[in-house]
Amino acid sequence: MVSNSIGNTLKKYTMVIALVIVIGIFYVGTGGTILLSQNVNNLLSQNAYVFVLGTGMLLCILTGGNIDLSVGSVVCFVGGIGAMLMDKKVNVWVAVIVMLLVGALVGAWQAFWVAYVNVPPFIATLAGMYAFRGLSNVVLNGYAVSISNTTFLNVFGGGADCYIPDFFHGDGLNITCLLAGVIAVVIFVLFSFKKRISASRKGYETSGAAGFYAKIVLISLVILFLAYKLAGYKGIPTSLLWIILIVLVYNYVTTKTTIGRYLYAVGGNEKATQLSGINTKKVYFFAYTNMGFLAAFAGILTVARAASAQPTYGQFYEMDAIGACFIGGASAYGGTGSVFGAIVGALLMGVINQGMLIMGVDANYQKVVKGLVLLAAVIFDVMSKREKK
DSSP states (O other), X not given: OHHHHHHHHHHXXXXXXXXXXXXXXXXHHTTTGGGSXXXXXXXXXHTHHHHHXXXXXXXXXXXXXXXXXXXXXXXXXXXXXXXXXXXXXXXXXXXXXXXXXXXXXXXXXXXHHHHHSOOOHHHHHHHHHHHHHHHHHHHHTTSOXXXXXXXXXXXXXXXXXXXXXXXXXXXXXXXXXXXXXXXXHHHHHHHHHHHHHHHHHTTOOOOOHHHHHHHHHHHHHHHHHHHHHHHTXXXXXXXXXXXXXXXXXXXXXXXXXXXXXXXXXXXXXXXXXXXXTOOHHHHHHHHHHHHHHHHHXXXXXXXXXXXXXXXXXXXXXXXXXXXXXXXXXXXXXXXXXXXXXXXXXXXXXXXXXXXXHHTTOOHHXXXXXXXXXXXXXXXXXXXXXXXXX
């Protein structure tokens, strides 16, 4: 019974285990360099856009394996608008609100064609990819525009002070960061036990004790390790706070809300969902409008980190987001996937990129490896469904 519980837990967290193995391989290959505090910090900051876009892309994929090819262009378009506004000395918070509104409007524009005109998502967003890439060049006049507003850069993760200050002034280690890690573990453990006790009282089936404790220990160790590594550099980057906020909000949306259940239902069986009285058009509209909003937020993080906007920004971002979702366990057929899985997938891709970069692997071979990893993830999904049948 115990071995079966552990086996189910291992199967459920296959990609987490794969992430640990990949980190171990690159740890040996880079002589430990990949786990230096600065590299861990860079891994999170450089891939902030993947975490955000992957979360939004997941919602599109849940509706039936659909994707949004325009997100990279929208990132560039929105980033360009924000840079131009700040260059004209528009209030930074007004600029941020405008960027988010533009992203939501772009998402709603594409959502309309997908949801109410039944244009295939691939075609609608492919058109958007070309259109908004062109508009990005129009907005920026083909030139790079620098961003010098320190408030914007520090709040969204691009300035010299874009880290949470150490209120305890630790020597060598950021005490505030370590304390935040401990608090996060305590909250996670308490929440996990509360959830398990509540499920038991309501008569719901719960996982075995061995698997439950294994999950608690594994995730707690990961959080503490991450906190320790970040504490060894400059502490918690502000971009990480935004990532955590996005993950928590959308994990709640997908698991605890009505629209979240509808997303899974549409992907599982759209016709049955329609017959049950659910307006599937509104579900599609929500998924793609939300994708535009999160693309705008990813644009904010991107231009903040680079302290500039350029017409070339955002290229292949859509591929990174799609890859993160599928590698993280989202089904190519829709109806299956989680925000947690998308984040793990994004981390796995980030580790592979950074590890090969440190090892000096040719950029072309890096693309080959990423392609093979994505193919392996999809094959695993297909084979799993065959076994169930």
